[in-house]
Amino acid sequence: DGSDCVACGRWCHHGPNTVTLLESDEARMGPERLERLTVLHPRPPYFRFIVNDGEACGALDRTVPGHYPCTIYDARPAGCREVEPGSPACLEARALGQLGTSVDFKRP
Numbered sequence: 001d002g003s004d005c006v007a008c009g010r011w012c013h014h015g016p017n018t019v020t021l022l023e024s025d026e027a028r029m030g031p032e033r034l035e036r037l038t039v040l041h042p043r044p045p046y047f048r049f050i051v052n053d054g055e056a057c058g059a060l061d062r063t064v065p066g067h068y069p070c071t072i073y074d075a076r077p078a079g080c081r082e083v084e085p086g087s088p089a090c091l092e093a094r095a096l097g098q099l100g101t102s103v104d105f106k107r108p
Contacts, residue, residue, distance in 0.1 A: 004085040009068025010093040011083050012060040017041065019050040019057060025077040033072060050077065 005011065026034060026048060034048075037058050041047045051058035059072045070076055083089045 005090075006067060006069050008094060009056075009060065009062075011080070011090060012057040012068060012070065013055060014052070014057070016052040016054055017047075017049045018052065019077055019079055021048045021050070021077050025075075028075045029072065030075070033075060037072065 021029070021038060026038075029037070037051055038048050039051050041049065056062065057070075059070055059076070061067075061069045061071050070080070083093075
């Protein structure tokens with residue numbers, strides 16, 4: 001149900017240029033969210049990333065301590081959708097306190 005993720009938020013704490021968007025992600029997010037929450041890398045191949053302040057995903061709501069909901073959960077990128085509570089990527093992120101290396105990003 002996602003409540004475990006909201007209580008943890010570890011997957012969403014990582015450095016800039018970590019969460020990249022596929023074309024399907026861009027379509028799902030829509031123009032307003034793309035403008036507000038993404039950055040286009042200035043050099044080829046011009047990847048689009050979720051904005052990041054150097055510590056956490058720009059779509060993460062950090063207004064309530066100990067509560068980390070995603071503000072774009074319905075439109076979150078494919079890489080985020082692959083992480084399930086208790087999955088190897090989830091457990092690695094929890095152990096490292098940040099985005100782990102076990103995620104295998106695949107095109108849908």
